[in-house]
Amino acid sequence: xxxxxxxxxxxxxxxxxxVTLSCTYDTSExxxxxxxxxxxxxxxxxxxxxxxxxxQQNATENRFSVNFQxxxxxxxxxISDSQLGDAAMYFCAYRGVGSGSRLTFGEGTQxxxxx
Amino acid sequence: KAGVTQTPRYxxxxxxxxxxxxxxxxxxxxxxxxxxxxxxxxxxxxxxxFSETQRNKGNFPGRFSGRQFSNSRSEMNVSTLELGDSALxxxxxxxxxxSTEAFFGQGTRLTVV
Numbered sequence: 237x238x239x240x241x242x243x244x245x246x247x248x249x250x251x252x253x254x255v256t257l258s259c260t261y262d263t264s265e266x267x268x269x270x271x272x273x274x275x276x277x278x279x280x281x282x283x284x285x286x287x288x289x290x291x292q293q294n295a296t297e298n299r300f301s302v303n304f305q306x307x308x309x310x311x312x313x314x315i316s317d318s319q320l321g322d323a324a325m326y327f328c329a330y331r332g333v334g335s336g337s338r339l340t341f342g343e344g345t346q347x348x349x350x351x
Numbered sequence: 352k353a354g355v356t357q358t359p360r361y362x363x364x365x366x367x368x369x370x371x372x373x374x375x376x377x378x379x380x381x382x383x384x385x386x387x388x389x390x391x392x393x394x395x396x397x398x399x400x401f402s403e404t405q406r407n408k409g410n411f412p413g414r415f416s417g418r419q420f421s422n423s424r425s426e427m428n429v430s431t432l433e434l435g436d437s438a439l440x441x442x443x444x445x446x447x448x449x450s451t452e453a454f455f456g457q458g459t460r461l462t463v464v
Binding site: 252269273278279280281283286288289327333334336337338339340341342343 | 384386393394396399402407409418435439441443445448449450451452453454455456457458460
């Protein structure tokens with residue numbers, strides 16, 4: 237079974253600074269997808285960024301980028317120029333290609349952005 | 352276009368009762384997945400429906416069931432409620448099973464007393 241681990245329950249960052257959230261996963265599959273989701277107090281999960289395992293290039297979406305290390309099974313999220321609106325719970329998630337739409341989530345990291 | 356709609360937003364039930372939660376996916380989406388979120392267990396996959404058929408099931412007891420209608424709307428039912436069923440239930444919709452992007456609703460907060 238696949239597992240996803242986020243070892244940082246809480247992180248904080250100063251506004252305009254950069255923060256990196258860590259995620260590791262375990263799988264025997266060679267083809268899969270990885271995601272970072274954000275859950276603000278409104279509780280709605282919002283997709284931040286995704287990475288296809290077959291792509292070596294790290295995904296980037298504006299201020300959000302990932303460091304995908306397939307051999308190390310590591311998938312960290314870097315948030316640049318942090319904004320107050322970035323404060324939320326962040327979840328790392330895994331989906332195997334043969335798993336339909338089933339996502340396996342990590343425990344989450346609560347990010348606080350200090351003004 | 353409208354997002355994923357879950358109803359009701361909040362629910363309080365008594366132990367032993369049953370409950371039905373509803374999820375209307377984004378128009379055109381045919382896959383609906385359900386997740387349970389609790390402080391202790393985190394986010395856990397319940398099941399996925401695609402074209403009115405259950406495609407995937409998580410490790411939950413048979414008290415948890417679901418269905419999907421021809422318009423892709425989905426319901427999940429929990430019978431004989433237990434205190435431990437208190438959770439946020441999230442629904443996610445995708446174009447089809449295995450789509451690279453899933454869109455989530457705001458969830459139904461179920462409290463069992």
